[in-house]
Amino acid sequence: MPIGGIIFESGNSHGYVTGGWRTFIPVHDREKCISCLRCWILCPDSAVLVVDGKMAGFDYEHCKGCGICARECPKKVQAITMKLDEGS
Amino acid sequence: MHKQVAMTGNDAGAEALKDVNPDVAAVFPITPQTELMHKFTGYVHDGVVDTELIPVESEHSAQSACFGSAAAGARTVTATSSQGLLLMAEICALTASTRLPVVMPVVNRAISAPINIHCDHSDSMFVRDAGWIQLYCEDTQEVYDTVIQAFRIAEHKDVLLPVMVCLDGFIISHTMEGLQIIGPEAAQKFVGEYDPAFSLLDTATPISIGPLHLAEYYFECRRQMIEAMDQARNVIVDVGRQYGELTGRTYGHTESYRLDDAEVAIIALGSTCGTAKVAADRVREKGIKAGVLRLRTFRPFPGQQLAEIVGRVGTVAVMDRSVSYGQQGGPVFHEIRSYTSDGPQMISYVYGLGGRDVFTRDLEGVFEELVRIKQSGDCGEVFRYLGLRE
Numbered sequence: 001m002p003i004g005g006i007i008f009e010s011g012n013s014h015g016y017v018t019g020g021w022r023t024f025i026p027v028h029d030r031e032k033c034i035s036c037l038r039c040w041i042l043c044p045d046s047a048v049l050v051v052d053g054k055m056a057g058f059d060y061e062h063c064k065g066c067g068i069c070a071r072e073c074p075k076k077v078q079a080i081t082m083k084l085d086e087g088s
Numbered sequence: 089m090h091k092q093v094a095m096t097g098n099d100a101g102a103e104a105l106k107d108v109n110p111d112v113a114a115v116f117p118i119t120p121q122t123e124l125m126h127k128f129t130g131y132v133h134d135g136v137v138d139t140e141l142i143p144v145e146s147e148h149s150a151q152s153a154c155f156g157s158a159a160a161g162a163r164t165v166t167a168t169s170s171q172g173l174l175l176m177a178e179i180c181a182l183t184a185s186t187r188l189p190v191v192m193p194v195v196n197r198a199i200s201a202p203i204n205i206h207c208d209h210s211d212s213m214f215v216r217d218a219g220w221i222q223l224y225c226e227d228t229q230e231v232y233d234t235v236i237q238a239f240r241i242a243e244h245k246d247v248l249l250p251v252m253v254c255l256d257g258f259i260i261s262h263t264m265e266g267l268q269i270i271g272p273e274a275a276q277k278f279v280g281e282y283d284p285a286f287s288l289l290d291t292a293t294p295i296s297i298g299p300l301h302l303a304e305y306y307f308e309c310r311r312q313m314i315e316a317m318d319q320a321r322n323v324i325v326d327v328g329r330q331y332g333e334l335t336g337r338t339y340g341h342t343e344s345y346r347l348d349d350a351e352v353a354i355i356a357l358g359s360t361c362g363t364a365k366v367a368a369d370r371v372r373e374k375g376i377k378a379g380v381l382r383l384r385t386f387r388p389f390p391g392q393q394l395a396e397i398v399g400r401v402g403t404v405a406v407m408d409r410s411v412s413y414g415q416q417g418g419p420v421f422h423e424i425r426s427y428t429s430d431g432p433q434m435i436s437y438v439y440g441l442g443g444r445d446v447f448t449r450d451l452e453g454v455f456e457e458l459v460r461i462k463q464s465g466d467c468g469e470v471f472r473y474l475g476l477r478e
Contacts, residue, residue, distance in 0.1 A: 003248065003316075004187035005301050005309045006286060010294035 014062075018045070022065035025085035028057055033079035039069035055079075090268045090335065097260035100228040100267060101167065101193045101253070102127035104235035106137055107275035110191075111162035111282070114142045114153040118172040119205045120257040121195040125167050151176035151183060151190075158188035159297050161287025163239065165190065169257060170197035170211045177215050183250045184219030185313060186297060187285070189242030190250040192220075193235060196358070196409075197257040198442045206443020207257040209357060209410040212386075213419050219313055221251040221320055222387040224357040226343075229267035230384075231255045233337055236270075239279040240327045246319040248285055254386075256359040258443065270335060278334060317388045324385055341390035343382040346372065347397065350379030352458035355394070356407035357383050357420065360439075360446055364407075367451035378455045383420065391427035398424060403433040403462040405454050407474070409440045416471040433458075433467050439474035450474055 002008050035055045040048040047063040049056040058069075070080040095103060101124040105113070113132070115125045132141045140162075142153045150166045157164040168176060173194060183190050194212050198204040212222055221241060225231045231253065238251040255261055270278075286295055301309060325340050332338025345365050347353060354364045361382040368378040381397055381404070383390075398404050408418020415422060417436030425434060437454065440446050454474065461467055 001305070001308055001312070003285070003309075003312050004185060004297070005299060005305070006186070007296040007299050008286075008293065 017061050018064055019061045022063065022085045024065040024067060024082040025060070026058055026063065026065065026067070026069050026080050027083050028055070029079045029081070032077055034074075034077055036074065036077070038072045038074070039080060042068050042072050044068065090270055092266060092268055094264050094266050095228055096123070096262050096264050097225075097228045097231045097255045098124040098195070098262065099127055100232040101235055101255070102131070103269055104232045104275070105165055106131045107270065107272045108163075108236060108239060108279055109137045109272060109276060110139055110165045112140045112142065112154075112157040112164045114144050114150040114157070114164070114166040116144050116147050116150045116166075116168070116172065118147065118169050118197075120197055120261045121167045121169040121172070121193070124193055124195065124261070147172035147176040148179060151179035154190045154192075155179055155183050155186070155188060158183070158190050159186065159287070160289045161282075161284035163243075163282040164188075165192065167193040167195070169195045170199050170205075173211045174199060174214060177218065180215055180218045180220060180250070182298065185310070187248040187313070187316070188250060189239075189248055191235065191238040191242055191253065192250065193231070193253045193255065195257045195261045196254050204442040205257070207259050207359075207409070208441045208443065209254070209408075210441070212252060212254050213410040213412075216387060216419065219249060219317070220387065221247075221249055221317070221324070221385075222254060223251065223324075223385055224254045224383065225260065226359055226361050226382060227267075228260060228263070228265040229337070230339075231260060232267055232269060233331060233335070233339065236275050236278060237327050237331050237339065240330075241320065241323055243282060244320075244323045244327075245285065247316055247323050249313070249316050249320060254358065259359045268335070274334065278331065321385075321388050321390065339384065341383070341385040341393055342397070343384060344397070345380040345382065347379035347381060347401065349377055350401050351377040351403065352455055352462060353379045353381050353397075353401045353404045354407060354451060354454060355381045355383060355398075355404055355420065355424065357386065357409065360407060360409065360451075363446060363448055364451050367448045367455060370448065371452050371455045376455055376459055386420070389423050391423065394424050395427035395429075398428050398432045398434065401432070403458050405435050405437055405458055407437050407439055411438055411441070433461055434470070435461065435467055436471050437474040438472075438476075444475050446475055
């Protein structure tokens with residue numbers, strides 16, 4: 001074990017799963033989404049996935065269900081809704 | 089190479105820092121430490137050293153700056169006293185547990201309230217559990233020598249703990265004495281190039297410092313620190329021996345003065361030992377076999393070594409210049425007693441709080457009292473005061 005509590009791996013917080021902390025879970029409607037990427041910009045956990053410039057879903061291992069994405073998705077679009085996380 | 093000079097304890101501390109030429113120094117004043125760093129900042133200003141100086145707004149910031157600097161792989165120093173040490177205490181805990189080898193002269197001063205600027209050991213004793221190595225100096229020579237050795241002790245790969253070099257406020261810090269200095273070339277050769285165990289600036293080895301540990305890991309992390317302190321015992325003696333090879337002045341955990349055949353002894357920290365040695369000489373003339381055991385290393389506590397000497401002498405007085413309130417007597421007494429068996433007669437004196445002077449005649453009186461105790465076989469009152477007005 002490294003001394004002083006120091007962590008010698010870089011970026012290893014990614015390996016710590018925080019998805020289990022959720023109460024609500026965001027659900028993405030691809031049909032409605034316009035890929036404005038506001039959700040991606042504003043997610044505090046960097047849990048919005050973007051592929052080729054398009055919003056591609058959520059990293060459910062690290063999404064904590066805060067709901068900022070759903071709130072910030074433009075009202076005319078409302079491609080994200082928060083549902084109670086039933087777990088899996 | 090070795091020059092004979094006259095300096096105060098603060099000057100000697102500054103001189104040692106100058107000769108080592110550390111990478112970074114955080115500076116904040118407090119009586120009676122102020123002149124130490126003040127003198128050192130003069131060296132920085134004059135280009136005598138290359139040290140990067142960080143003048144900060146409080147001691148808490150001073151230790152925080154040291155933490156950051158040391159974490160970035162720089163050889164780092166600061167100095168403080170009393171309330172300053174208490175203010176930086178929460179960060180001192182971090183410096184030690186993050187295993188950063190900061191060196192810090194502490195000019196011992198009483199803690200408030202009431203405000204008192206004079207010498208006692210309540211400040212360094214307050215933080216004795218912080219995880220810092222604590223070494224106490226008897227005179228200006230020892231201040232100079234110990235500051236230099238402190239870097240080798242702190243930076244040793246088996247230790248990696250910060251070191252507090254304690255010197256009595258005003259009594260040593262402001263008193264001029266003769267001493268030998270070894271100069272920057274010899275000092276830097278002795279301490280060597282700093283090779284940090286880790287560094288935030290080492291981009292090839294990215295690290296995170298000061299993360300959260302839950303119950304699964306904290307205990308083991310602290311256990312490593314305990315072991316480092318234990319390993320420091322040998323390192324302190326080893327470095328002290330090597331310093332002796334260089335200068336003729338060898339250091340260890342204790343200094344024995346006329347203890348070989350002593351039947352009574354005084355145990356103390358710091359400058360009081362100088363007074364005690366004179367007192368021992370005086371009562372020896374009256375036929376009392378007196379000796380002095382000067383304790384230099386308080387952390388890590390050399391309990392076994394002390395117990396062995398106390399057992400041999402048989403009748404000792406332990407002088408504490410601080411109090412652990414709610415516990416009668418002081419820390420030095422209790423820590424020694426936790427290592428001794430029931431055999432030896434040990435009494436405790438609390439003395440010198442707030443700079444109350446202790447005179448040679450007072451300590452002669454202690455030796456005479458110890459003789460009475462030895463002859464009667466009865467310690468009488470174990471917990472006593474010296475110099476208190478009742």
